[in-house]
Amino acid sequence: MDAETLLVAARTCRTTLGAGTSHDWGRSIPGLDWTVAETVAHIGDALLWYATDLAAGPREIRSMDLRVRPGTPPGELVATVDSLATVLARVIAGAPPEARGFHPFGAADAGGFAAMGCDELLVHTHDAALGLGLPFTPPAALARTTLERLFPWAPRDTDPWETLLWANGRLELPGRPRQKNWRWHAAPLEEWDGAPPAHAR
Numbered sequence: 001m002d003a004e005t006l007l008v009a010a011r012t013c014r015t016t017l018g019a020g021t022s023h024d025w026g027r028s029i030p031g032l033d034w035t036v037a038e039t040v041a042h043i044g045d046a047l048l049w050y051a052t053d054l055a056a057g058p059r060e061i062r063s064m065d066l067r068v069r070p071g072t073p074p075g076e077l078v079a080t081v082d083s084l085a086t087v088l089a090r091v092i093a094g095a096p097p098e099a100r101g102f103h104p105f106g107a108a109d110a111g112g113f114a115a116m117g118c119d120e121l122l123v124h125t126h127d128a129a130l131g132l133g134l135p136f137t138p139p140a141a142l143a144r145t146t147l148e149r150l151f152p153w154a155p156r157d158t159d160p161w162e163t164l165l166w167a168n169g170r171l172e173l174p175g176r177p178r179q180k181n182w183r184w185h186a187a188p189l190e191e192w193d194g195a196p197p198a199h200a201r
Helices: 003-018 036-056 074-094 110-132 140-150 160-167
Strands: none
Touching (some): 003 074
């Protein structure tokens, strides 16, 4: 997972979100406590956090409030998310191979932050599209790459996009209940112990 993959995800999401700027972004999203605007603002928040965390190294930075204003007009929110994806991509591209950044799910390398950024973009664009009544299905290869980097325990014999949504607690898969206390593997894959989290067993 790299900076260019993150930018592909950002372009994919921008197309969908940009098509919905004339809709009501104050709508609540089914199954979530956020409105469309709050969800899209959260994408921007996450991308900015990840860029800062990777640049800061393994220690957690608690001295700043990093927040995108959800009251911003929809078109500006889309542009903000796109810009912050570029910021994160540039930090990732400039990070040395040994760089690590803080994350509660494990100290992530640049590839981990790229994957987490993709996950935020794809899954929350799905959420926002649901609230706006718009279709959204990212390229299967993009969903698969994100899934395999962050959820190495996830099934591989199912649709990768549906499986990514399952791994993020958005839906059920045949024979697999909806995940509640889901988490991803942020650290490099070679550090995974081969066991799924207890909630995914």
